[in-house]
Amino acid sequence: xxxxxxxxxxxxxxxxxxxxxxxxxxxxxxxxxxxxxxxxxxxxxxxxxxxxxxxxxxxxxxxxxxxxxxxxxxxxxxxxxxxxxxxxxxxxxxxxxxxxxxxxxxxxxxxxxxxxxxxxxxxxxxxxxxxxxxxxxxxxxxxxxxxxxxxxxxxxxxxxxxxxxxxxxxxxxxxxxxxxxxxxxxxxxxxxxxxxxxxxxxxxxxxxxxxxxxxxxxxxxxxxxxxxxxxxxxxxxxxxxxxxxxxxxxxxxxxxxxxxxxxxxxxxxxxxxxxxxxxxxxxxxxxxxxxxxxxxxxxxxx
Numbered sequence: 283x284x285x286x287x288x289x290x291x292x293x294x295x296x297x298x299x300x301x302x303x304x305x306x307x308x309x310x311x312x313x314x315x316x317x318x319x320x321x322x323x324x325x326x327x328x329x330x331x332x333x334x335x336x337x338x339x340x341x342x343x344x345x346x347x348x349x350x351x352x353x354x355x356x357x358x359x360x361x362x363x364x365x366x367x368x369x370x371x372x373x374x375x376x377x378x379x380x381x382x383x384x385x386x387x388x389x390x391x392x393x394x395x396x397x398x399x400x401x402x403x404x405x406x407x408x409x410x411x412x413x414x415x416x417x418x419x420x421x422x423x424x425x426x427x428x429x430x431x432x433x434x435x436x437x438x439x440x441x442x443x444x445x446x447x448x449x450x451x452x453x454x455x456x457x458x459x460x461x462x463x464x465x466x467x468x469x470x471x472x473x474x475x476x477x478x479x480x481x482x483x484x485x486x487x488x489x490x491x492x493x494x495x496x497x498x499x500x501x502x503x504x505x506x507x508x509x510x511x512x513x514x515x516x517x518x519x520x521x522x523x524x525x526x527x528x529x530x531x532x533x534x535x536x537x538x539x540x541x542x543x544x545x546x547x548x549x550x551x552x553x554x555x556x557x558x559x560x561x562x563x564x565x566x567x568x569x570x571x572x573x574x575x576x577x578x579x580x581x582x583x584x
Contacts, residue, residue, distance in 0.1 A: 287559045289513055295541045295555070298548040305547045306359035309530060310349060310368055316342045316528075321483055336482065340491025341528075343484075346372040347495060348530035348546075354384045357545040358530070370456070374464050376488060377427040381456035382434075382445075389444035391542060395508045395515040401444050407504045410582045411575060417500070420492040431461045501570050502535050506562055512540040517562035518553065519570065526550075536560050 320339035327335040352358040353369030370380040386401050393399035397406070405422060408414040416422070433439050434457035439450050472480050507514040516536040526533055534549040537556055544552050557563060564570045 289540050289559060290555060292541060292543070295544065295552065298541070298544045298551055300548065301357055301360040301545050302547065303360045303364060305545070306364065306368075309546070310358075313342070313346070313349065313528075317346075320487075324482055324487075332482070336486045337490045337494075339483070340487030340489070341494050342491070343375050343487050344491030344495040345528045346375060347378075348528070348532050350378060350380065350383065351387065351532065352530050352546050354380065354387050355542050357543065370460065374460060374467075375484065376492065377424070377431070377461070377464060379430065379434075379453070379457045379460045381449075381453045382430055382442075385445050385449055385453060386442075391539065394510070394512070394539060395503055395506065396510075397508065399444075401442075402503070407500065409578070411578045414575065414578055418493055418496045420489065420496055423492055423496065430457060434458050434461070497571060498529070498567065500574075501564070501567060504574070512536065513556075513559055514561040515539075517564060517570075518560055519564045519567055521566055525567075536562065 317339070320335070320342050323335040324332060324339055349358055350369055350372045353365040353372070356362055356365045358368065359365050366380070373380050373383065390400055390402050395403070397403050405417075405426075408417045429441075433441060434454045437454055439445050439454060445453055468480060468484070471484075501517055501519055503516055506517055509515060513536070516539040518536040519533045521533050530546040531549040532538065532546070534553050537544065537549050537552040540556065541552060
């Protein structure tokens with residue numbers, strides 16, 4: 283794609299910055315309905331068909347990362363309180379904390395693709411096919427979430443340099459609250475519905491869903507330029523309407539990085555302005571991973 287044109291100035295894109303409580307609420311209600319519907323499928327699925335039902339539920343649960351991310355920018359809703367409440371709750375199933383992620387994600391936007399300062403690069407993209415498989419399995423993700431919990435309960439967040447000294451106490455309090463609530467809800471659900479229910483409706487779907495989310499997230503910056511050029515350091519993936527709906531238009535990721543003040547429901551319009559200026563606009567996630575795996579095997583043959 284051509285990158286000879288500069289990106290429009292932020293002030294020239296402010297007409298797309300309009301936030302909407304109604305749009306945010308409609309998408310959140312739809313997402314909740316999909317979660318409940320997929321849980322119902324697990325409940326009625328016979329025999330081995332429970333596995334694809336769990337996978338579907340897991341994908342929908344893992345996609346809560348989309349509102350979790352969107353609310354961290356205060357763009358899902360006009361109301362800041364609505365953003366905070368929905369964002370904080372949406373992180374619980376995947377052991378995430380909204381206040382911690384806000385600081386993490388702010389640093390990511392400020393230092394995108396900077397190996398020394400971008401916290402997303404604390405774990406660099408996998409350089410070999412075995413490392414790729416290990417990343418997709420999600421073990422590193424779950425370990426990282428537990429490590430944040432442990433650090434917060436110890437009251438020592440020095441391992442996370444993107445946390446400013448002034449914000450650390452609030453983050454610690456929030457992580458303690460979210461982790462305690464998650465454990466309490468899990469225990470209550472186990473006692474009320476049986477411990478097997480935790481696996482069928484939460485643990486199993488989360489394990490499967492996070493694998494799919496790893497596949498999704500790897501595309502955002504891997505193979506892009508390692509500099510501050512927003513036209514070249516982030517990838518947009520043109521995908522089907524179902525993925526765009528479930529992921530709150532996050533596949534328009536380069537557009538989001540260039541103008542993080544644009545809410546999810548206006549990103550398609552931003553793409554219309556930027557599509558001929560972006561260096562990385564790919565046709566689908568499966569195609570990207572197929573090409574990426576081929577490159578990994580060519581670069582590091584067995």
